[in-house]
Amino acid sequence: MKIDKNISKALEKIECGDYATAKALFNTRLKKLKNDFISIFYLGVISVKTNKLVDALAQFGNALKIFPKYTPALFNRGLVLEKLGRYQEALEHFDKTLSIDPSNEPAILSKCSVLLYIGRKDLALDNFNKFLIANPGNASVLLHKGVILDAQERDEEATVVFQDVLHIAPNLDTYTLGYLCFSMLKCCNWGQFDTLSSQIKEKVLSGLKACQPLALLSICDDLAVLKRCAQTYSSERYPAKEKLWRGEKYSHQYIRIAYVSPDFREHPVGHLTAGIFENHDRDKFETIAISLGVDDQSSLRSRLIASFDHFIDMRMRSPRDIAELIRSMEVDIVIDLAGYTAGCCTEIFSYRPAPLQVNFLGFPCTMGVEFIDYIIGDHVVTPSTDQPHYSEKVVYMPDTYLPTDSNLKVAENSYRAEYGLTENEIVFCSFNHSHKIKPDIFEVWMRILKRTPNSVLWLMKLNGVAEENLCREAEARGVAPKRLIFASRVPNVEDHLARYRLADLFLDTVPYNAHTTASDALFVGLPVLTCLGKAFPGRVASSLLHAIGMPELIAGTLAEYEELAVELAADKDKLLGIKQKLRRNRDTFPLFDTVRFCRHLESAFHAMWRRSQEGEAPASFEVTRIGETYAPTAKEPVNGPNTVLPAPVELVDAQEEMLHTGGKVRSECWEVIDSIPSPCVPDYLETLREKVESFPYWYHRIELPGGLVTPGWAPLSPTHYRVPESLEGLRVLDVGAWDGYWTFEALKRGAKEVVAIDDFTDFLGSLENKDRRAWETFDLCKNALGYDDNSCKRIDMSVYDVSLEALGSFDVVFCFGTLYHLRHPLLALDKLSAICNGRIFVESAILDDYSPYQGGIGHGYKSNVGHTLMEFYPGDEYGNNYSNWWVPTLVCMAKMVSSAGFSEVQMHKLVQGDAQQLALCRGFVSGAKR
Numbered sequence: 001m002k003i004d005k006n007i008s009k010a011l012e013k014i015e016c017g018d019y020a021t022a023k024a025l026f027n028t029r030l031k032k033l034k035n036d037f038i039s040i041f042y043l044g045v046i047s048v049k050t051n052k053l054v055d056a057l058a059q060f061g062n063a064l065k066i067f068p069k070y071t072p073a074l075f076n077r078g079l080v081l082e083k084l085g086r087y088q089e090a091l092e093h094f095d096k097t098l099s100i101d102p103s104n105e106p107a108i109l110s111k112c113s114v115l116l117y118i119g120r121k122d123l124a125l126d127n128f129n130k131f132l133i134a135n136p137g138n139a140s141v142l143l144h145k146g147v148i149l150d151a152q153e154r155d156e157e158a159t160v161v162f163q164d165v166l167h168i169a170p171n172l173d174t175y176t177l178g179y180l181c182f183s184m185l186k187c188c189n190w191g192q193f194d195t196l197s198s199q200i201k202e203k204v205l206s207g208l209k210a211c212q213p214l215a216l217l218s219i220c221d222d223l224a225v226l227k228r229c230a231q232t233y234s235s236e237r238y239p240a241k242e243k244l245w246r247g248e249k250y251s252h253q254y255i256r257i258a259y260v261s262p263d264f265r266e267h268p269v270g271h272l273t274a275g276i277f278e279n280h281d282r283d284k285f286e287t288i289a290i291s292l293g294v295d296d297q298s299s300l301r302s303r304l305i306a307s308f309d310h311f312i313d314m315r316m317r318s319p320r321d322i323a324e325l326i327r328s329m330e331v332d333i334v335i336d337l338a339g340y341t342a343g344c345c346t347e348i349f350s351y352r353p354a355p356l357q358v359n360f361l362g363f364p365c366t367m368g369v370e371f372i373d374y375i376i377g378d379h380v381v382t383p384s385t386d387q388p389h390y391s392e393k394v395v396y397m398p399d400t401y402l403p404t405d406s407n408l409k410v411a412e413n414s415y416r417a418e419y420g421l422t423e424n425e426i427v428f429c430s431f432n433h434s435h436k437i438k439p440d441i442f443e444v445w446m447r448i449l450k451r452t453p454n455s456v457l458w459l460m461k462l463n464g465v466a467e468e469n470l471c472r473e474a475e476a477r478g479v480a481p482k483r484l485i486f487a488s489r490v491p492n493v494e495d496h497l498a499r500y501r502l503a504d505l506f507l508d509t510v511p512y513n514a515h516t517t518a519s520d521a522l523f524v525g526l527p528v529l530t531c532l533g534k535a536f537p538g539r540v541a542s543s544l545l546h547a548i549g550m551p552e553l554i555a556g557t558l559a560e561y562e563e564l565a566v567e568l569a570a571d572k573d574k575l576l577g578i579k580q581k582l583r584r585n586r587d588t589f590p591l592f593d594t595v596r597f598c599r600h601l602e603s604a605f606h607a608m609w610r611r612s613q614e615g616e617a618p619a620s621f622e623v624t625r626i627g628e629t630y631a632p633t634a635k636e637p638v639n640g641p642n643t644v645l646p647a648p649v650e651l652v653d654a655q656e657e658m659l660h661t662g663g664k665v666r667s668e669c670w671e672v673i674d675s676i677p678s679p680c681v682p683d684y685l686e687t688l689r690e691k692v693e694s695f696p697y698w699y700h701r702i703e704l705p706g707g708l709v710t711p712g713w714a715p716l717s718p719t720h721y722r723v724p725e726s727l728e729g730l731r732v733l734d735v736g737a738w739d740g741y742w743t744f745e746a747l748k749r750g751a752k753e754v755v756a757i758d759d760f761t762d763f764l765g766s767l768e769n770k771d772r773r774a775w776e777t778f779d780l781c782k783n784a785l786g787y788d789d790n791s792c793k794r795i796d797m798s799v800y801d802v803s804l805e806a807l808g809s810f811d812v813v814f815c816f817g818t819l820y821h822l823r824h825p826l827l828a829l830d831k832l833s834a835i836c837n838g839r840i841f842v843e844s845a846i847l848d849d850y851s852p853y854q855g856g857i858g859h860g861y862k863s864n865v866g867h868t869l870m871e872f873y874p875g876d877e878y879g880n881n882y883s884n885w886w887v888p889t890l891v892c893m894a895k896m897v898s899s900a901g902f903s904e905v906q907m908h909k910l911v912q913g914d915a916q917q918l919a920l921c922r923g924f925v926s927g928a929k930r
Helices: 005-015 019-032 037-049 053-066 071-083 087-100 105-117 121-134 139-151 155-168 176-186 193-205 223-237 268-279 299-307 319-328 384-389 439-451 464-476 493-502 516-524 540-547 558-570 572-588 594-613 684-694 741-748 776-785 825-835 890-899
Strands: 255-261 285-291 310-313 333-336 356-359 374-378 393-397 426-430 455-460 484-487 505-507 528-531 731-735 753-758 792-796 810-816 836-845 870-872 886-888 903-909 922-928
Touching: 005 019, 005 037, 019 037, 037 053, 037 071, 053 071, 071 087, 071 105, 087 105, 105 121, 105 139, 121 139, 139 155, 139 176, 155 176, 155 464, 176 193, 193 223, 223 384, 255 268, 255 319, 255 594, 268 299, 268 516, 268 594, 285 299, 285 319, 333 594, 356 594, 374 594, 393 594, 426 439, 426 558, 439 455, 439 464, 439 558, 464 484, 493 516, 505 558, 516 528, 516 540, 516 572, 528 540, 528 558, 558 572, 684 776, 731 741, 731 825, 741 753, 741 776, 741 792, 741 810, 776 792, 810 825, 825 836, 825 890, 836 886, 836 890, 886 890, 890 903, 890 922
Parallel strands: 255 285, 255 333, 285 310, 333 356, 356 374, 374 393, 426 455, 426 505, 455 484, 505 528, 731 753, 731 810, 753 792, 810 836
Antiparallel strands: 836 922, 870 886, 903 922
C-alpha cells in the first residue's frame, strides 16, 4: 500500500524523537481530513511520548470511535489508563484486546502486571496459565509466570518454570539465567550453581541481560561484573529523562532533604533509619519523606510519620508525578533508600528532580547510572581502591555506613527449651536467608560442627525444600541432620531479638554478609564471626565489628574463620571474655550511637550541598569524625567535611521480591510504553476490594491504596472546582460529604483538619439505608487512607444546624452537590457564612442549559442574558429526583453567595459552551470574607 509522504515523514520524526514536527504534520493532515484515523492514532502515540497522558487518552479514544477493534489503539489506551491509575478500566481494555487477539503477548503481560499491582497475584497466575494453554511455546509469558511463583515464594515451582524457559528459548535475553540461579539458591539447590554462576558472569561482562542486580549480589562478588550488570539493567529500564532541575540555585533557611522509600513501615529499613529521622537538627535541615509503599498501620509507621517535617504518601502516583513534586518543593538533596530492591522507583531519579541525588542503605552496590551523584559508604565496605567500580562519588562515613537505632526494645530473657535447644550444647547461629547460604560456607559450617562435639547450627526457618536440601547436604558431609535446628518466626521484633541471647556465636555468611541481622546480634550481645569479603555486601559485618571495637572477630580467609569458630567454641572462658567486651563496647563505641551517626550524616549532606551551591561537581570525600577519641555524644555541632576518597551503599538483610513485568515492545506501527514498577502489595487489598464491591451505590470516585478506585462518578472534573492546590494548615468544612472525596482531597492538599457533615436525607424525613449506607463508605475510605479522628471528623448533622457553638469557625467551606437538595438554600448559605472566616466554594446543578419547564436540554436560561432566578420543583420534575427542590441559574447562585456575606464572588460553568447532557449542567461559585 502506498503511504502518503507526509505520513512517512511524520513517522520518521517520531522515530528520531522530533515530536513537535510530527505533531504539526498530523494536525495539518487533520485540517484536511477531519476523521483521519492514522493522524488521530499517532497523535496519541506522541502524547504518550511527551507525557501528556490525558490527551493520549482522548486521542486513542477518538481513534477507537473510527475503528473500535483496532487492537493497538485498545491496548495503548489501556496502558495510558494504567499510568493514570485507572486500573479497572485498563483491565477492561486489555481484556478487549485479548478477546480480539487471544495471542497478544503485550496485552496479557500488561493485564497481569496490573493484577499484580492491585494485589491479585493468584488471578494473574490464572490468566498466565490460561494464556499458556492456548500458547504453550510463549517463553516470555512463561518467564513471567515463573516470576510470580518466585514472588509467592513457591521457589521449587519457579525453578522448574525457569528451566522450561531456557529449554524453549535458550537465548532469551531477559535475565532468565539469573532468575533460575537465584530461585535455586533460595531452595539451597546447589547442583548447577558453579555452571550457572560462570555463565551469568560471562554474559554480564558481554553486556547481556543475564541477571538483575539484586539477585547477582548473592551469586557473584566480582565488582567489575556487578557494575556492568547495573549499567546494563539501568540503561534498559531507567534511561535518563529530560531534567526537571536545570541548575537553579535555591535559597532556603534550611537544607531540604527528601528520603524516598517503599519501606517506611515494619521493615529493616524502617528500623535502621527511625532514629536518624528523629534526631535530624531542625535548625539546619527540613526533612521530607516520600513514601512509595504500603501503610501497614504499625507503631513503627506512626513513629516514622511523626519524625518528619513532611510525610507524603505517594504510593499510587506515577514516577513523573513524584519527580515533579520533589522539584516543586525545591528539595536540595534527595536520598534513595531502595536502590534496586523491592518496591523501588528508580525512574523518579532519572528525571533529575533535585540538585543532589544520593544512594543510601537500600542497595550495597553501584547503581550504574549518571543521575545518582553520591553513595554513602565507609573505608571498610568501600575501600578507595574500589572506586573505579562505582558510578557514584563516595562519601566515607567515619565509623560505619550502617545506621542503627539505639532505642531498640528487646524482650525479657527466653529459654533454650522454648526453641528446641538444650542448655549444655554449643549453639552456633546464622539467621540469614537461604539465598545467602552457598556451598563453600556451608562446607565450613559442617566442618565446624564435626570438630565441635555437642554443637548445633541454629538457622532461620526456611522454605520446606531448602530445609530438606540442607539436611541432605549435611548428611552427605557426615553431620546428622538433627544438628540443624530451624527457628520458627516469632510475631514481635522484640522476641526475635531476645532469642539471639540463647546462642553462643553467630556464624556469618560469605560472600554476602548479614547486615541488619548482624547489627541486631551485636546489639543484644551475641558475638558475630565474619570473613572479610571482596565486595560491599561481603564487608558489612567487618564494618560493624570495627565500629564496635571487635576486629578480632574478622577472619581474613575461610580457613581462619573455621579455626576461630572452633577455638571459641572450645574455650568457654575466651568466648565469655569476648561477650563481656562486646557488652562493654556497646555503650562506649560508636556503632549504636544514633545521634552521633546522624550528626555525621548531616555533615555529609552539608558538604554535598556546599559544593553544589559553589558550582562544584560532586567529588568523593571523608566526613570528619566527631572528636579524636570516641565518647558517647549528645547533640553537639559538627564540623564541615573535607575532601578525599570513595565508597557505596547497603542492602537490608531481608529477602526482597523481585518482580519485573512488562517492558518495551515494538511492532511496525505502534509502541508499548513501560509497564508499572515492581509490585509489592499486601493481601489485605483483596479484602478492601471486596468491601468496596459490597456497597450497592457509590457517589464518589475515590482512589484507595493498591490501585483500587471506588466505582462512583463524581466529581466529573475536580479541576473545575478550582480548589487551591495547597490548603496547608487550614481548617475545612465539607458539607454534604457523602463518600468523602473532597474531605480526603482537602487532607491530601495539606488541611490540618477537615470536618465532614451530612444527614443523608437528600429530602426531609427519609434515609434510604438500602442504597446509602450512611457513613459506611466514608469510614471505609478514611480507614484505608490512614486518616484518624484528629484530622478527619465526620458528624451526622444537617446544614441548618451548623453554628460556631457546635463546630467552631473554618478557613474554607465546601458546599458541593448540596444546594439544590435543600428546601431553604439561602438560609443554608447564611448558616455557612456565620462560621466561615475565609473562602467558600459552591457547586450546584444550574438552569443555564436545562430547564424541565422550558423544554429540557438546550432550553435553559442563558448566562449572558443575566437571568437571576430559581425554579422550584414540588415533585420529581428535575432529573426524576424527588430530592431536588430548587435549581438556580449561575448568576442567581452567585448573587445568593454574595447576599450571604461573601465578596470577590467568581462564577463559571462546567461546560463553557452549551451542555449537551443533564449531568454536565453544573455551575461553580466561590467567594471570600473581607
